[in-house]
Amino acid sequence: MAAVFAVFMIAMFGFIYWKIDGYLIMRSDRMLAQQLYFIAVLPDSRRADAISDHLGQDSRGVQYAGLFDPAGNRLAGNLKELPQGFSVDGAAQAARVARVGQSSGGDPLVRAVGRRLENGDVLVMGRNVDETREISSVVGQALALGLLPALCLCLLAGAWLSVRAQRRVEEVNQRV
Numbered sequence: 001m002a003a004v005f006a007v008f009m010i011a012m013f014g015f016i017y018w019k020i021d022g023y024l025i026m027r028s029d030r031m032l033a034q035q036l037y038f039i040a041v042l043p044d045s046r047r048a049d050a051i052s053d054h055l056g057q058d059s060r061g062v063q064y065a066g067l068f069d070p071a072g073n074r075l076a077g078n079l080k081e082l083p084q085g086f087s088v089d090g091a092a093q094a095a096r097v098a099r100v101g102q103s104s105g106g107d108p109l110v111r112a113v114g115r116r117l118e119n120g121d122v123l124v125m126g127r128n129v130d131e132t133r134e135i136s137s138v139v140g141q142a143l144a145l146g147l148l149p150a151l152c153l154c155l156l157a158g159a160w161l162s163v164r165a166q167r168r169v170e171e172v173n174q175r176v
Contacts, residue, residue, distance in 0.1 A: 006154040013143040013150075020139050024132035025111065029092035032113045036125045039065075040115050047123070048076035064097050064110055064126035072122075074100075079124060088114040088122055097126055 039050050051065045055078055066079030074081065080102075083095035092113040099107075112126030 005157055006151055009150040009154065010147065013147055017136065017140050017143055021132070021136040024135060025129060028111055028127055028129050028132060029113070032092055032111060032125050032127055036113050036115055036123060039125070040117055040123055044119060044121075047121075051076045062128040062131070064099065064112065064124075064128070066124045068122045068124070070120035070122075075121065077124075079126070082114075082122065082124065083112065086112065086114060086124070088116050088124075090114070095126065 035054065039047055039054070042050055047067055051067055055063055055065055064077075064079055066077035066082070067075040068082055069075055072082050078100050080098040080100050083097050086095050087093060090113075092111050094109055095112040096107045097110055097112065108128050108130075110126040110128045112124055114122055114124040116122055
């Protein structure tokens with residue numbers, strides 16, 4: 001019984017960890033899609049300024065954005081180029097991006113979403129989601145620390161059930 005309870009607790013803690021990690025990434029993806037939509041519906045003349053304003057508000061340096069012409073030349077933003085193998089008009093995806101002014105190599109892996117605009121330009125919005133990994137790590141550590149008391153509780157419950165069963169056996173033996 002204690003083993004079943006322990007397996008249940010481990011499975012429950014694992015499920016919580018898995019759901020939190022997925023939720024944080026999904027929330028970032030949703031935010032990227034909204035930012036992409038808001039900039040995409042602006043008139044052509046205002047997009048570059050909107051991207052500049054968006055990046056100017058990024059104090060932590062986790063936001064990425066780029067506006068590219070149909071040939072892939074950069075028009076605005078902090079992305080050097082379109083990410084390799086990046087699927088435009090798709091869902092948010094992981095992509096290696098190079099920031100303008102950053103030496104090549106060591107490019108971060110970010111969540112990004114792209115859209116082809118009416119005039120043929122390509123708009124890409126991205127965000128470094130390392131902070132979600134850090135949050136998931138903290139939650140994982142908290143769950144691991146909570147696992148020790150949970151396993152102790154399992155052992156205590158098992159011992160209590162064992163004592164109850166032992167008393168019943170003794171009672172049956174006395175009656176016999």
